[in-house]
Amino acid sequence: MIITIIQRAVMQGTPLLLGSTGEILTEKSGHLNLGIPGIMYVGAISGVAGSFLYENSLANPAAINPFLAVFIPLICSLLGSVLMGLIYCFLTVTLRANQNVTGLALTTFGIGIGNFFGGSLIKLVNLDVPSIALSTTSTIFKTPLPFADKLGWFGDIFLSYGFLVYVAIIVAILSSFILNKTRTGLHLRAVGESPETADAAGINVTKYKYLSTCIGSAIAGLGGLYYVMDYANGVWSNNGFGDRGWLSIALVIFSVWRPSVSILGSILFGFLYVIPTYIPNISVSAKKLFEMLPYVVTIIVLIITSMRNKKENQPPAALGLPYFREER
Amino acid sequence: MKKIENFFTSAITGSLAHIIKRDDIVWWKAWGIRLIAIVLALIVCGIVTVSLTDLNPLEMYATMIDGAVGTSRLVWNLFQNTAILLCVSLAVTPAFKMKFWNIGAEGQVLAGGLATASCMIFLGEKLPTPLLILVMLISSILAGALWGLVPAYFKTRFNSNETLFTLMMNYVIIQIVAFFTLEWSMPKGSGTPRTLEFGQLPTLFGQKYLINILIVALLTALVYIYLKYSKQGYEISVVGESEKTARYIGINVKKVILRTMAISGALCGIAGFLLVAGTDHSLKSDTAGGRGFTAIMVSWLAKFNPIFMIFTSLLIVFLQKGASKISEVYRLNSSFSDIITGIIIFFIIGSEFFINYRIKFNKKEANV
Numbered sequence: 001m002i003i004t005i006i007q008r009a010v011m012q013g014t015p016l017l018l019g020s021t022g023e024i025l026t027e028k029s030g031h032l033n034l035g036i037p038g039i040m041y042v043g044a045i046s047g048v049a050g051s052f053l054y055e056n057s058l059a060n061p062a063a064i065n066p067f068l069a070v071f072i073p074l075i076c077s078l079l080g081s082v083l084m085g086l087i088y089c090f091l092t093v094t095l096r097a098n099q100n101v102t103g104l105a106l107t108t109f110g111i112g113i114g115n116f117f118g119g120s121l122i123k124l125v126n127l128d129v130p131s132i133a134l135s136t137t138s139t140i141f142k143t144p145l146p147f148a149d150k151l152g153w154f155g156d157i158f159l160s161y162g163f164l165v166y167v168a169i170i171v172a173i174l175s176s177f178i179l180n181k182t183r184t185g186l187h188l189r190a191v192g193e194s195p196e197t198a199d200a201a202g203i204n205v206t207k208y209k210y211l212s213t214c215i216g217s218a219i220a221g222l223g224g225l226y227y228v229m230d231y232a233n234g235v236w237s238n239n240g241f242g243d244r245g246w247l248s249i250a251l252v253i254f255s256v257w258r259p260s261v262s263i264l265g266s267i268l269f270g271f272l273y274v275i276p277t278y279i280p281n282i283s284v285s286a287k288k289l290f291e292m293l294p295y296v297v298t299i300i301v302l303i304i305t306s307m308r309n310k311k312e313n314q315p316p317a318a319l320g321l322p323y324f325r326e327e328r
Numbered sequence: 329m330k331k332i333e334n335f336f337t338s339a340i341t342g343s344l345a346h347i348i349k350r351d352d353i354v355w356w357k358a359w360g361i362r363l364i365a366i367v368l369a370l371i372v373c374g375i376v377t378v379s380l381t382d383l384n385p386l387e388m389y390a391t392m393i394d395g396a397v398g399t400s401r402l403v404w405n406l407f408q409n410t411a412i413l414l415c416v417s418l419a420v421t422p423a424f425k426m427k428f429w430n431i432g433a434e435g436q437v438l439a440g441g442l443a444t445a446s447c448m449i450f451l452g453e454k455l456p457t458p459l460l461i462l463v464m465l466i467s468s469i470l471a472g473a474l475w476g477l478v479p480a481y482f483k484t485r486f487n488s489n490e491t492l493f494t495l496m497m498n499y500v501i502i503q504i505v506a507f508f509t510l511e512w513s514m515p516k517g518s519g520t521p522r523t524l525e526f527g528q529l530p531t532l533f534g535q536k537y538l539i540n541i542l543i544v545a546l547l548t549a550l551v552y553i554y555l556k557y558s559k560q561g562y563e564i565s566v567v568g569e570s571e572k573t574a575r576y577i578g579i580n581v582k583k584v585i586l587r588t589m590a591i592s593g594a595l596c597g598i599a600g601f602l603l604v605a606g607t608d609h610s611l612k613s614d615t616a617g618g619r620g621f622t623a624i625m626v627s628w629l630a631k632f633n634p635i636f637m638i639f640t641s642l643l644i645v646f647l648q649k650g651a652s653k654i655s656e657v658y659r660l661n662s663s664f665s666d667i668i669t670g671i672i673i674f675f676i677i678g679s680e681f682f683i684n685y686r687i688k689f690n691k692k693e694a695n696v
Contacts, residue, residue: 032491034431091677095681096685097681098677100491101624101673102674105673105677108622108669109670113666115661115666116666119661123659238663243499246495249492250496253489285506288507289503291506292503295496295499299493302482302489303482306486306488319489
């Protein structure tokens with residue numbers, strides 16, 4: 001049973017990990033992107049739409065090309081979420097709009113797109129299918145690593161997930177490395193801490209902001225794709241993704257802006273999410289109180305980090321502030 | 329190819345043109361720019377709708393108008409929704425003017441709603457209705473203020489990030505309300521929220537929602553006066569402009585932050601009270617229905633002016649009602665209205681840039 005709990009915690013945590021890694025990259029450039037929940041919906045639905053059209057264009061689902069079945073939704077998802085990232089960047093960086101307002105509008109828009117196309121895709125393309133269920137594609141997304149079932153508990157805990165879980169972990173480690181150990185990361189952090197200084201040092205602030213936000217959005221969008229293709233077995237249900245987007249933002253704070261900490265944090269959040277299922281005789285209403293825990297824990301972390309006031313655990317100094325070169 | 333790339337980099341980095349802050353813009357020009365933005369947004373929305381539903385754009389807007397104000401019941405519905413959204417927008421405004429990013433309005437509304445509902449359930453049979461309503465109102469104000477004060481306290485004490493804090497507070501209360509909704513549901517645990525019989529707001533002149541609208545109208549006037557003419561309102565703008573200046577001229581910044589967030593939360597609490605006691609007569613975790621977030625956009629679009637907010641909230645509610653009519657008629661998903669709202673807000677947000685700045689194109693030679 002412990003193995004199942006760990007497995008489910010990891011699977012719950014993966015969308016959060018991808019979402020928070022994306023958000024950390026964005027926040028490091030000084031942009032608090034509250035559009036992440038919307039971007040994750042768009043990432044999910046674009047992947048679903050691509051895969052849905054591909055699956056239904058085949059006469060026989062068994063003849064599906066495994067490479068295309070992964071490639072098409074992946075590319076669609078990335079395109080969709082980068083496009084959302086671009087909208088956000090264009091408004092906040094180029095047009096200097098307020099970040100919070102833009103982000104919230106992006107979330108409304110993105111969740112709208114997700115639910116709208118999720119609910120109306122079948123009608124829009126005039127297909128005669130009862131619901132969006134991409135079981136064939138989902139099986140491919142869920143293929144575990146080789147030897148997963150031959151190595152006992154080790155295989156179950158470490159090798160039994162679909163490839164996006166490993167992508168999520170690699171991306172998080174890679175982001176940590178880039179942020180802390182490379183020149184690019186140093187420049188990016190400089191932009192988030194003090195854009196004026198970065199600009200004076202000859203760093204192209206606008207370019208860094210655009211790139212980090214768009215790459216961040218792409219990563220976050222993958223979280224949505226993982227949720228629907230792997231976790232939800234390829235079945236789209238409206239609002240099924242729930243508040244995971246906001247949980248990702250909570251995870252950013254919980255992991256004090258470090259993608260590597262975020263890996264463990266996401267598993268912990270996933271654990272808090274699945275634990276009520278394993279408590280015997282728990283009422284449905286008490287389960288709701290358990291779902292509150294990740295947010296409470298996040299608030300506590302937020303309070304503690306601000307109390308201890310250690311420099312390396314703070315949000316980027318210029319987070320949420322606009323940067324106008326002419327107004328220095 | 330290289331040329332195009334050059335064009336884009338220069339467009340982004342600003343060597344193609346440069347941007348100058350406008351000193352001041354005459355009001356008709358500013359509103360002209362906003363009007364152009366809305367027209368452009370409506371054109372884009374038209375294109376989106378037509379490509380999804382294949383009906384002509386004029387027909388589409390006729391359907392929208394019909395869906396928003398087609399019958400007198402719909403008109404009342406429109407006004408009641410506008411009133412609630414306006415109330416939440418009024419609530420977030422003092423905090424925003426102070427540059428305190430309170431995005432926890434959703435939670436503060438729910439806190440007020442929860443307080444109201446618990447009064448209606450536990451005191452319903454014990455108190456006479458007028459007294460009950462008074463108790464409901466006071467407890468909703470206190471609950472909303474408390475939910476707003478917690479992040480404000482930690483902001484003033486430890487300088488915690490208020491945007492993230494208020495955001496997290498939303499989801500704590502949402503789960504608490506979800507818990508109580510299930511506990512109180514009839515039959516217990518079924519998930520159907522209980523209809524709250526006692527303490528419903530009275531029907532005035534045969535119109536169920538009139539009292540909500542009147543209360544919000546009163547609040548609008550009060551907030552307008554408070555922000556514009558009171559000493560406290562002035563302190564809020566000074567703190568918003570520059571905390572250092574405020575401290576220099578002897579304003580107790582911490583006190584102002586705490587007081588303003590209490591007011592902000594209290595107004596949200598009233599919105600929760602109106603929703604539970606006046607509109608829904610029940611409590612669900614989605615009672616606030618995203619208004620806490622929409623209100624931020626409403627308030628910002630109106631430049632934090634309570635009078636303009638009447639129009640911006642009306643615009644948003646009108647669009648939502650109209651777009652949901654379209655999705656109903658063409659049997660599309662109801663989230664269609666969110667897409668339309670999103671597009672329009674993007675355009676209005678974008679237009680602010682052209683109000684605050686003007687672009688001067690550089691001479692060709694300068695670009696080499």
